[in-house]
Amino acid sequence: MFSSIDEVIERFAKNNYIASRRIATVIYLASSLKKPILVEGPAGVGKTDLAKVLAASLGHELIRLQCYEGLDEGKALYEWEYAKQLLYTQILKDKISEVLTGAKGLTEAVDRIAREDEVFFSERFVLPRPLLKAITSEKQSVLLVDEIDKADAEFEAFLLELLSDFQISVPELGTLTAKHIPLVILTSNNAREMSDALKRRCLHLYIDFPDRKQELAIVRLKVPEAADKLAEEVVAVVQSLRKLDLKKTPGISETLDWVKALTLLNVQKLDEELVNETLDTIVKYEGDVRKAQEELKDYVRRVRARRGADATGSSDKDLLN
């Protein structure tokens, strides 16, 4: 557990995650109030990373449930191990005469078989899936329910019991209550509005794209080998691309990918040709690429004009403003 908000920031920083005070506050609240966090925001701003880093900084196990359309309880919670049960049935069949020896009358025989029968629906045959794992885990864990908006509304409703009381009902076994309440992080890209019931149970954290300073700090932290100038230019370009009306706006992860790619190519600073060649690292649709190219042409022109104007002075520094 964290003892203060500053500690959250510190421990996250150790795990290469720059948490703003706002993010740290919510994390701290969640860990003290034992409430799940619903993290929303555009794709690629580090929502999933948040959970990973949270687990790492506390030294907890990360249990991940990736949601998708059609995800059902069986896949998320538990399944009965049919094959194993079947095997046991076979054994029972072989042993049945042993079990029944000495039974007086039909009632007793049936009773005895019934006693054996109960074995079949015990925890022995339950195959735990992520949610059950998080509940029954012997140690404290971090549960990541990723892209909850991709799952159906029914599944969302099913999660409510887990999120408010940290317990799960298995019809054959009864209610399983968590030994250690896991820290839960749900992420959503807002493909679909979450229900009020779900939102009420969660703290809400909205992560937006970082501003230029923050993003630069992130790039420096994650790709320390990148040239300073390159990092600055890439961030400036990505920030200006985000202002365009793109189908898929580049996230932080795209920025990082691009910087990494360019660094691998041993690039020190951007030029037009290079940008055109590597643009598809950050922009993923053809229409977007076209729009981005237009914008970048403007951008280069602006930089050139500035360069011309500042030719005598310390032009390098102001190139990007």
Add this chain to the structure above:
Amino acid sequence: MEEKLVEFANLLRENGVRVSLAETLDAFSASEVTGLGERDVFRAALRSTMVKRASELPVFEELFDVYFSGLGEIIKQASKAVQDALSMSDQEFQKFLEDVEKMLQKEGKKLSELAKQLLQNNSGALEKRLREAARAAKLKGIERTIEENYFARALARELGLDKIEAEIKELREQLEKMDLGQAMKARMEEYLERRLKALEDIIRRYVRMEREKRDIRQREDQRMNQIAEKSFYYLSEDELKKMQEAVQKLAQRLKNVIAIRRKRAKKGRFDIKRTLRNNLDCGGVPFKLRFERRKKEKPQVVILCDVSDSVRNASRFMLQFVYSLQDLYSRVRSFIFVSDIGEVTEHFRTNDIKDALDVALKGDIINVYAHSNFGFAFRSFVADHIGAINKRTTVIVLGDARNNYNLPHDWCLREIRQRAKRIIWLNPESRNTWGFGDSEMERYAVHCDMVEECRNLNQLYRVVDHLVVR
């Protein structure tokens, strides 16, 4: 504090942010955990517990600033202004305040609590007292700018401002008799003077702030109501954008409903083959049963959308709605017309929504600057595209039925009706005007299964609800 949070929650609600009681309680416990010391942290605590929609965050931010920076900030600023007027540094001021306190202890025994708090710069206590006075003066009831003076006077009365004035005057007289240096005396005097002014200033600004708080409420309230009720014809740029989001949400809702319904559709017959294959790992014992899927009902939609100048804004939304519908049903064919009629199905399928709308409305497909001619459009439709319609087709016509006194050719609609499952007509014009002038609505309505006025978002919601229920 709890009272303040409840009130803040109410304020949020009145501005359209949904805050449940449970969430207010969460906000209590969260603010207990974080404490109130650090403003940004406190803000984050409230933000994460009370606001659950990204779209509502700006409202929260605005209200938080007005509500919580409020009075404390005003008092602080007033105090700073006094300090500046005396042109002292922070340290000097601190020392000066200590002097004041000493003097008060010696001379000011008779002073009222409030006067002491004011002179000692005790902003916490002062704030509390101001709030009490505000409650007594019913400051929360303020609504209009012209009421500011009235409430400022009432607040001053509740505080006992005239009494303080008298007290300070007395204090100044005492000051004369004291053996302080001339410079110190002058300074003290000025301080007393400024402090009194500052209190008046605080009262005035407090009243204005409260008034602004109510104002935000009203402004937001009105805006929300207006947009949903406002006719498509009279939307500003900004409103258009908001409206687009709303239409998209509407389409999303429709999708959800349909997805659920499809899933709930009854399972088909028991499927032996698939059951056996799926249970091979259990030795062929059928643990998991499989059923045949029922054949999907394939509803078909044909949309005829009027894009003439008179309904430009309305058709924009309608087309947007159509675009989303096309995602939903596999078989939607969309036509636009003014006088000529043209198909836009392919454009909608391949372009993203903005480009698609541009293509449809810019005139690349049909001449959108012609005069509306419903009759001609219907006749061309029947001549060229009647094959698009069969017994499973729902035909939706969007238009105002203003035919410019051309031949109505309503027999075309009858012909379409005979082949289709049903015809729904959505008219963006007010119902009172149907049938007047060149409107052929009544003539066309005879052949429609449903005719609805659809001139704002609320009505569109209603129509969609109606459509989905069936």
